[in-house]
Amino acid sequence: MKLLLAPAVVVLAVFAAALGALFRWSFLEFIPGSLRPGGLTLANFRSVLAPQYLDTVWDTVLLSAATTLLTLVLSYPVAYALARTPSRRARSALLILTLAPFFTGAIVRTYAWVLVLGNAVVTWPVPMLFTERGVLVGLVHFSMPSMILVLAAALSHIDPAYERAAASLGAGPARVFWRVTLPLSMPGIVSGGLIVFAWTLSAFATPELLGGGKVKMIANVVKDLGLDSFNWPGAAAFAMLSLALTLALLVGLGRLTAGRAA
Amino acid sequence: MRARVLTGTLVALLTVPLLVSAASAQNALVVSIWGGNWKDTVEKVVAKPFTAKTGIPVEFEVGGTIDRLAKARVAKGSPLVDLNFTTTHVARLYISDGLYEKLDMAKIPNSKEIAREAFRSEYHLGSWAYVYTVVYRPDLVKEEITKWSDLWNPALKGKIAMPDFDPSHIITIAALMEGGNEVTWQKGEEKLKQLKPSIAAFYSTDAQSQDLMKTGQAPVQVMLSVNAYHLQEQGIAVKIVQPRDYPGIVGIDTMAVMAGTKKADAALQFINFTLSKEIQSELVKALRAGPVNTGASVSPSLAGQPGIFVTPAQWKERGYIMNDEVRAKNLPAWREWFTANIVKK
Secondary structure, eight states: OHHHHHHHHHHHHHHHHHHHHHHHHTTBOOOTTOSSOOSBOSHHHHHHTSHHHHHHHHHHHHHHHHHHHHHHHHHHHHHHHHHHOOOHHHHHHHHHHHHGGGGSOHHHHHHHHHHHHTTSSSOOSSOOTTSHHHHHHHHHHHHHHHHHHHHHHHHHTSOHHHHHHHHHTTOOHHHHIIIIIHHHTHHHHHHHHHHHHHHHHTOOHHHHHHTTTSSOOHHHHHHIIIIISOOHHHHHHHHHHHHHHHHHHHHHHHHHHHHHHO | OHHHHHHHHHHHHHHHHHHHHHHHHHHSEEEEEOSTHHHHHIIIIIIHHHHHHHOOOEEEEEOOHHHHHHHHHHTTTSOSOSEEEEEHHHHHHHHHTTOBOOOOGGGOGGGGGBOGGGBOOSSEEEEEEEEEEEEEOTTTOOSOOOSGGGGGOGGGTTOEEEESSOTHHHHHHHHHHTTOOSSSGGGGHHHHHTTGGGEEEEESSHHHHHHHHHTTSSOEEEEEHHHHHHHHHTTOOOEEOOOSSSOEEEEEEEEEEBTTOSOHHHHHHHHHHHTSHHHHHHHHHHHOOBOSBTTOOOOTTTTTSTTOOOSHHHHHHSEEOOOHHHHHHHHHHHHHHHIIIIIOO
């Protein structure tokens, strides 16, 4: 058993070392025009607490929450069909359609959305490309396959006999869904929601390309600070702050939903 | 026995290419440069004839400006590459961190023929030039654009794109319009804020800039002249403006020898070769960038076009060169201000 633990410890040690380096850099002074950092300082944390960075954090959280909610609503019927369709062929077809986006690269998919949202394929009544709406569409599309798979797994564990029993006692389809299926699928909803929320919090390529540089999420700002402004200590501080926020949000959401999922 | 022979043969077949490659890498001059067209052109126009002339093989390490800078910093003292191409202001960061070696000008005789603007420091020399200027698609924009101030025309609302990774160009232009410059850039702040409603998007790569132009999503751009010429070659009818009010903002890519390299002599030979009239003439043709050797031959259709300076007067009048050090130092503050006031919704 100890032998099996060794590789895990090595991998974790590498991650811990990288995180440690990031932590250290976040406390080093940034000197504009130089690659060499100065001495220890708290100035980086003061800088990233400026309104423009806090706005980015708030926008990211809102966009992630909206993505999670929309993904959940759109994925549920597909997952339900995937779990309950009696025909094996139909299930296979649905599964292939669900997984298809995984077989194309993220950048290719994003560029496809640039064409669709840019009125080249569909004419939208309101501007979509280079707006938060457009970024939301892209994020939902990327998140749906994961959400569908998690929900389908949860739904397939619900014995259809419960639904039949509720129907035989006089409950209509809507009531059966609301009182039986939905509560029993809560573990899948919570897991899928947490996965999509955490995933979206760290989104980079979608806001970069579909947002046209106007929609900034946390990862984009870290890249801007580190790679465009050469402010590596600032980027490290913002990354640490975001990491702490992500952990806090996920722990909070996990606790909030733990009772419901049980 | 047969199995041993077979194994031996297989091992030999597998290891010989590795050994050959290792030996070649040991002798080769390793050049760090951007990928895509930049690397392909330098390989074809400079490296191959250089190897044919000197017998020194050349290998390339490609990557983005900052990736390569980060790698160089990590490998400080025993560099992974011998010679580096980067923009002149980013080169300042290499210099400040002791990553470049002072150039022995006696070993670069062709440096006597280059424009004085190409002498960026005793560590790095220009290899070619270009401008960031206004580029637009006349088929999608009715208004004629002839100067920087035309960007402020309300008719261009929602049509302009510009780089957000480096807003130096438009910040400097706005400052120049208000009587300032890159040092007193704050003078242009209010002017630049007026441009905000006209900006459709910000781009972070050359490819993104070209896509925005091709698809017409941003038919007016503050764009790298080299990319605009590239679009023209692809059949996209873009007009590259030689602004009448203020010059284009000059960009100079530079070459330098990495500190600690064991192939400094070969690197200096390569720099000298790149600066020769013949190679500079070929580079203009291939890149549509301005030559730094004042004796390079440039076709009449290109001479004097935006970013292609062939006389000292053109260098002076048609291009504004920012102070590299000021630019390197101010960039973080510019980006912060730009993000907060122009990019943010």
